[in-house]
Amino acid sequence: MTSVRPKLKPETPKAITAWDTASGQTVWLSADGQWTSDMTRLGVFTGRAAEDRLNEARAQEHLVTDPYFMEVTAAGTIAGRETLRETIRAQGPTVPYGEVPR
Amino acid sequence: MPLIKNGCVVDNEWTFIDDSTDPDGTGLVTVSLPRYLQDVTRERTRNVTLGVRLTPSDDPDLLLPHLDHLPLIEIEFPKYTDGRGYSLAQILRRRHGYTGELRAVGHVLRDQILYMNRSGFDAFETARADLSQVLEALSEHSAYYQPAADGHPTVFARRHLRPD
Amino acid sequence: MYRYDEFDAAIVRERVDQFRGQVSRRLDGTLLEDEFKPLRLQNGVYLQLHAYMLRVAIPYGQLDPAKLRRLADIAERYDRGYGHFTTRQNIQFNWVGLKDIPDVLQSLSEVEMHAIQTSGNCIRNVTSDHFAGAAQDEVMDPRPWCEIIRQWSTFHPEFAFLPRKFKIAVTAAEDDRAAIRVHDIGLHIRRRDGQIGFEVHVGGGQGRTPVIATKLNDFVPETELLDYLEAIMRVYNRFGRRDNKYKARIKILVTETGADEFRRLVDTEYAAKTDAEKIALPQAEIDRIHAYFAPPDLTRKPARSQILETAQAANPAFQRWIRVNLHPHKQAGYASITISLKPIGGLAGDATTAQMRVVAKLAEEYGHDDIRVTHAQNLVLPHVALDDLPALYADLDGAGLATANEGLVTDMIVCPGLDYCNLANARSIPVGQDIQQTFADPDYQEDIGRLHINISGCINACGHHHVGHIGILGVDRKGEEFYQISLGGRADHHAAIGDIAGRALSREEVPDAIKRIIDTYRDLRTSAAEPFIETLNRLGHTPFKEAIYAAD
Ligand code: SF4
Numbered sequence: 001m002t003s004v005r006p007k008l009k010p011e012t013p014k015a016i017t018a019w020d021t022a023s024g025q026t027v028w029l030s031a032d033g034q035w036t037s038d039m040t041r042l043g044v045f046t047g048r049a050a051e052d053r054l055n056e057a058r059a060q061e062h063l064v065t066d067p068y069f070m071e072v073t074a075a076g077t078i079a080g081r082e083t084l085r086e087t088i089r090a091q092g093p094t095v096p097y098g099e100v101p102r
Numbered sequence: 103m104p105l106i107k108n109g110c111v112v113d114n115e116w117t118f119i120d121d122s123t124d125p126d127g128t129g130l131v132t133v134s135l136p137r138y139l140q141d142v143t144r145e146r147t148r149n150v151t152l153g154v155r156l157t158p159s160d161d162p163d164l165l166l167p168h169l170d171h172l173p174l175i176e177i178e179f180p181k182y183t184d185g186r187g188y189s190l191a192q193i194l195r196r197r198h199g200y201t202g203e204l205r206a207v208g209h210v211l212r213d214q215i216l217y218m219n220r221s222g223f224d225a226f227e228t229a230r231a232d233l234s235q236v237l238e239a240l241s242e243h244s245a246y247y248q249p250a251a252d253g254h255p256t257v258f259a260r261r262h263l264r265p266d
Numbered sequence: 267m268y269r270y271d272e273f274d275a276a277i278v279r280e281r282v283d284q285f286r287g288q289v290s291r292r293l294d295g296t297l298l299e300d301e302f303k304p305l306r307l308q309n310g311v312y313l314q315l316h317a318y319m320l321r322v323a324i325p326y327g328q329l330d331p332a333k334l335r336r337l338a339d340i341a342e343r344y345d346r347g348y349g350h351f352t353t354r355q356n357i358q359f360n361w362v363g364l365k366d367i368p369d370v371l372q373s374l375s376e377v378e379m380h381a382i383q384t385s386g387n388c389i390r391n392v393t394s395d396h397f398a399g400a401a402q403d404e405v406m407d408p409r410p411w412c413e414i415i416r417q418w419s420t421f422h423p424e425f426a427f428l429p430r431k432f433k434i435a436v437t438a439a440e441d442d443r444a445a446i447r448v449h450d451i452g453l454h455i456r457r458r459d460g461q462i463g464f465e466v467h468v469g470g471g472q473g474r475t476p477v478i479a480t481k482l483n484d485f486v487p488e489t490e491l492l493d494y495l496e497a498i499m500r501v502y503n504r505f506g507r508r509d510n511k512y513k514a515r516i517k518i519l520v521t522e523t524g525a526d527e528f529r530r531l532v533d534t535e536y537a538a539k540t541d542a543e544k545i546a547l548p549q550a551e552i553d554r555i556h557a558y559f560a561p562p563d564l565t566r567k568p569a570r571s572q573i574l575e576t577a578q579a580a581n582p583a584f585q586r587w588i589r590v591n592l593h594p595h596k597q598a599g600y601a602s603i604t605i606s607l608k609p610i611g612g613l614a615g616d617a618t619t620a621q622m623r624v625v626a627k628l629a630e631e632y633g634h635d636d637i638r639v640t641h642a643q644n645l646v647l648p649h650v651a652l653d654d655l656p657a658l659y660a661d662l663d664g665a666g667l668a669t670a671n672e673g674l675v676t677d678m679i680v681c682p683g684l685d686y687c688n689l690a691n692a693r694s695i696p697v698g699q700d701i702q703q704t705f706a707d708p709d710y711q712e713d714i715g716r717l718h719i720n721i722s723g724c725i726n727a728c729g730h731h732h733v734g735h736i737g738i739l740g741v742d743r744k745g746e747e748f749y750q751i752s753l754g755g756r757a758d759h760h761a762a763i764g765d766i767a768g769r770a771l772s773r774e775e776v777p778d779a780i781k782r783i784i785d786t787y788r789d790l791r792t793s794a795a796e797p798f799i800e801t802l803n804r805l806g807h808t809p810f811k812e813a814i815y816a817a818d
Contacts, residue, residue: 022293023363024318062295065313081745084693085684089315093685095695098348098618100666101611183304183387185427189503192424196543213288213297213305220423230301242284245273247417249545250424257273257417258551 005068013074015042016057018067026089039090044076106236107225132176135160158186162193169200179208188221195222195251215239222251268413268558270378278375285309286368310381314688320362321384326394326412327355327639331626336377338622344370351615355393355639387428389419393435395443396640400595400602400648405457408438410556418492425499429506430514447479447761450516462488469520472727476763477517480525492545497536562634562649567599571652584659587670605645606669610706614680615643624665632658674711676702679730683723690723692740692747704777717798733757735799737764749776753807767811782813
């Protein structure tokens with residue numbers, strides 16, 4: 001199962017993100033191939049290498065669900081037209097929740 | 103592909119012959135509905151026993167004149183999310199009283215088998231579940247609200263059964 | 267209120283075990299996500315933007331204190347201290363781990379609750395009038411039939427893999443509070459010559475292609491209801507489109523086939539049903555289920571309450587709350603009251619653990635243990651003595667639950683949008699909050715009167731924007747959030763789909779545009795007694811459209 005996300009050019013720097021299957025938490029693939037919930041550790045991939053990493057990730061369904069490419073800058077910060085979505089996935093809702101407004 | 107019937111793994115003696123293949127075969131074969139309707143009258147003149155394989159869009163009513171001597175109806179699940187086969191099975195079993203083998207073929211998964219069985223299937227050709235999983239799936243529930251082809255009394259009725 | 271017997275309890279318990287097995291097979295890799303997804307959906311488990319979301323069924327919006335307390339406990343233990351009530355009268359938890367969900371279901375089963383068929387391409391939780399059993403305008407309490415439909419549709423073996431999801435709503439009142447004309451099947455209970463039967467509407471729906479339902483049958487006698495429903499379901503299951511997800515709802519089948527031909531198909535299928543196929547609900551069973559919904563034992567009281575009137579005179583805020591949030595009850599001396607989950611600046615439909623516990627306690631003290639969820643994402647205590655309202659109000663107020671806005675402009679339906687939802691194009695919640703701030707003044711709101719603003723974060727229309735008097739739809743323009751305004755929708759017995767007004771607005775433009783629409787209405791209405799929707803229908807949309815774009 002794959003989300004339909006905007007197509008990215010091969011040369012566009014990208015990270016691989018998914019959901020941790022057991023907890024549902026947002027995770028990213030680090031440069032050394034670990035799934036991490038620490039966004040600062042995400043790996044930046046391009047071209048063929050990125051495709052290979054994504055295919056490997058898709059084969060790890062019991063660990064992570066629905067991995068896909070998200071656009072990042074070369075430095076690994078969120079970029080592109082899905083910036084808002086990916087920021088919310090990383091940081092949570094943009095509104096305070098679970099409290100009574102006064 | 104393993105075939106599970108009446109709680110056992112059995113050998114599959116049937117072969118499906120698609121419409122593009124030469125009709126002259128022998129033994130036990132299933133064919134598409136149009137071809138079945140065409141060939142059924144000639145069946146006895148040849149050395150073949152015919153069963154039929156329904157696709158989800160087929161009209162099961164067309165089999166009505168033949169049900170008494172049909173040994174096997176296969177219903178194909180092209181994708182396990184395609185639920186039309188359940189309706190076909192219920193119609194064949196409950197409306198038309200078909201008593202021969204009703205076999206689910208195609209994309210048949212462990213977690214659909216209980217619903218298939220309730221709808222009237224008694225045989226499952228599946229690559230994705232072994233016998234113990236099928237048996238486990240079939241025993242997951244002890245009570246059912248609706249009447250179905252498996253003949254279980256409904257909860258609605260069981261509530262009002264008086265112990266003799 | 268219905269209570270499980272040993273069969274209901276066994277079915278739910280067995281479901282917990284079944285799902286526990288499915289989860290463990292998913293986690294050990296036996297089940298692929300593709301195979302697991304329909305299974306988890308049929309148990310209300312979504313994968314949202316940042317977590318799994320669990321949607322728990324609240325059949326026909328019916329709760330009691332024990333159930334609500336358990337929901338509060340689950341929110342506290344497995345989530346982040348709150349839950350979100352939905353337009354289908356259910357509750358969603360936003361932060362539950364998949365590995366914990368079997369335990370959550372176990373816990374729910376102990377209070378006769380579950381998450382069965384709250385999503386997926388199957389028959390969903392049946393919804394109804396939140397004033398059922400208390401409303402003055404109902405021919406009977408619709409809940410017994412909702413319960414019968416709930417049981418019949420639970421694990422129906424033939425209809426678990428329909429072309430698409432399937433929603434049934436039931437009302438028994440002339441004033442349709444269950445939006446039956448925008449459901450796949452809408453049932454209106456009628457009484458004819460002393461017999462109970464169902465007017466059947468089919469093929470309504472929202473989403474990408476909004477359609478108002480077609481009346482399929484004027485009167486299906488109660489004993490034939492389930493068989494008739496099965497006939498509709500079977501026609502849909504066999505002939506509904508499966509080639510395109512967006513054309514798979516029954517509304518498309520009805521539209522493409524034509525209402526008359528569709529009716530013929532259903533009639534033919536129904537007529538073909540042999541006696542052996544019929545459900546044959548025993549009369550004793552119909553009676554047994556009805557008996558659970560006997561009205562609460564309400565002591566006779568005078569129609570007017572001195573205690574209430576004195577308290578109203580002393581407290582204008584309370585007086586306003588009574589004016590706005592009270593609905594008349596069948597029995598003199600009682601009322602149904604709406605507990606608004608739309609405080610200004612809050613999240614529509616959200617309730618904290620503490621708030622859920624307060625409502626549970628108040629339902630025990632003043633509400634005959636009866637609590638409802640409304641399709642507008644509020645709660646209702648259907649049976650409260652007028653004498654008890656001042657004390658009830660004081661406790662609600664202390665918990666931030668006494669907002670006086672039921673049916674007013676700030677009582678918006680708002681979907682979770684991009685703050686939570688994996689399918690969203692834009693955020694809904696902050697837009698709703700901005701609009702609420704614009705109309706925060708309670709006098710202003712009351713002056714505007716009844717007006718429904720509904721907001722969806724994408725075309726799936728969970729926020730019912732098509733049937734909002736003013737609808738707002740979030741769209742994505744190259745990564746920017748924009749909002750399309752529509753006018754003139756309504757979900758009641760005059761159900762209609764709103765018309766898109768024109769170009770989409772940026773988020774910043776929305777609150778002022780809404781304010782201009784509403785101020786135009788206030789200028790043009792014949793008197794304060796003419797509600798927005800009637801002024802709009804009388805004058806047409808042009809002056810209001812012009813108001814939206816007046817800043818251009
Ligand atoms: S309308 Fe769209 S954004 Fe809102 S909850 Fe539904 S799917 Fe999500």
